[in-house]
Amino acid sequence: MSLDTTTTVFAAFAFIGFVLALVPFYWHYKAANTGTCLYMFWASLGCLNAFINAVVWNGNWTDHAPVWCDISTRIIVAENSAIPASTLCITRRLYHIATNTVGSKRREAIINFSVGLGLPIFNVALTYIVQGNRYYIYEDLGCWPAIITTQPTYPLFYAWPIALGLVSAGYGVATMYTFIRHRRDIHNVGSDTAMESFRLNKSLYTRLMILCCVDVTLTLPIASYIIYASTRNAYQPWVSWGFLHADFTHIYTLTASFWRTPQVWAVVEVSRWSNTLNAFVFFALFGLAQEAHLHYSLVYKYAKRLGSSWREGSSLHLSRYALLLILAGNCH
CATH class of the missing domain: 1.10.287 (Helix Hairpins)
Known part of the structure; x- marks a missing residue:
């Protein structure tokens, strides 16, 4: 078995990202920042999942752990909307702070968990409709979802990060406009208002805005590129449910020489490195503050x-x- 150097390097960065993303978790949990906690949870889980796959399947494509691959591929599918959904929770809270419309902690937590946890789980359930097999195993990559690019795949899978990213961008623009318009009020507002919270925690909220801007800036072009590349690589017209799931239990294992075409390699590397990048960006903004x-x-x-x-x-x-x-x- 020959280990791939690129995969080894990625595994090291993924593990570091798994640890770094969890470093600020405790004090954000104590402050009841559910949006940032969900962001850390998904970023760390994604890094851990990628790390395990990179270590176990570096240099081989054997189906070592079927149950793990079932779990791992669902985590990968959930990540498709998890980080954008968590970003939406953060930008939404910042908007309510800017407009002085913050609800109760209980209500905000329910909404955030519904969006940041419920939507990714719902995304996993919907994606089963366009899942042609249990999973694929790529050499050096590990378990990968067997999602077939067909007409229903666009609204059921590809559209989620773009839709969530656009909503987050809308909240972000509205938040920045409100803060700029009321910048004088921030220094004169009473202590019983949400704007006083911004004045006292200006550094924290500024870093949250930077995080949201970075995520939206990365999410929209990456998601658009993945749609473009997937359509070019392996588009299949929808025939029927039975046709798509006829060979569902079969596991396809692919060697590196087979799947590392320029188009497929670009989609895979962008997908797995983006989550590790999210973890490092989050730590840079909050772990070094x-x-x-x-x-x-x-x-x-x-x-x-x-x-x-x-x-x-x-x-x-x-x-x-x-x-x-x-x-x-x-x-x-």
């Missing part, structure tokens, strides 16, 4: 004290600092 440094310093301080207690061999000290860690977590 000022509030992140405060949390890192707290973790370092308590870890240092815990290490001193461990060296002293005192179970009493260990219990005391374990309690301090719990209390510290509840205070932030």
Whole structure:
């Protein structure tokens, strides 16, 4: 078995992205930022899924784990709309902050979970209609959804990231227009309004806007290119449900020399690297910010004290600092 260098490099970046995307999760969870939490969840899950596939199928195309491939391909399908849906949740919240129409935390959480979690799951269910086989296995790539490009594939699969991206762009433009129009009010508004929250957390909201702009800017051209490339590569007219699913249980395994044509290779690489890029962009904006440094310093301080207690061999000290860690977590 000969390992592919490109796949090895990708696996390393995917694993790093999996870890980095989860670093800011705790303090965003404590702040009830469900949109950003969903974004981190999907970005990290996508990186982990790609990492496992790249490691297991680097240099081979054997069907090692059928159950895993069933799960993995559904994660890949969910990612098609998961990041755009999470971005929509973030831009929607920023818009409500700008217009001072923020609802209750419970209501916002229900809406965000319905959009950021419910829509990707619904996307997975719909995609079964145009899924010709259980899955494919590509050498060096791993499990891949067996989605047939036919007429229903466009509204059921390809259109989701574009539609969500356009809605997010609409919210983003409206948010920026509102903030600019009321920039003077931000400094004069009372403390009981949502705009005061923006004034106090201007850096956070600015970074959220940057994240949304980057995602929308990447989502629309990437999704459009994938539609274009898929239509050129393997378009098949819709015949019937029975015709499309006639050979559903068969597993196709493809060697690297077979599937790495310029068109297919470009679609696959753009698809799997985009999620890793999302994880790195998120960490750059939120894992290196000022509030992140405060949390890192707290973790370092308590870890240092815990290490001193461990060296002293005192179970009493260990219990005391374990309690301090719990209390510290509840205070932030």
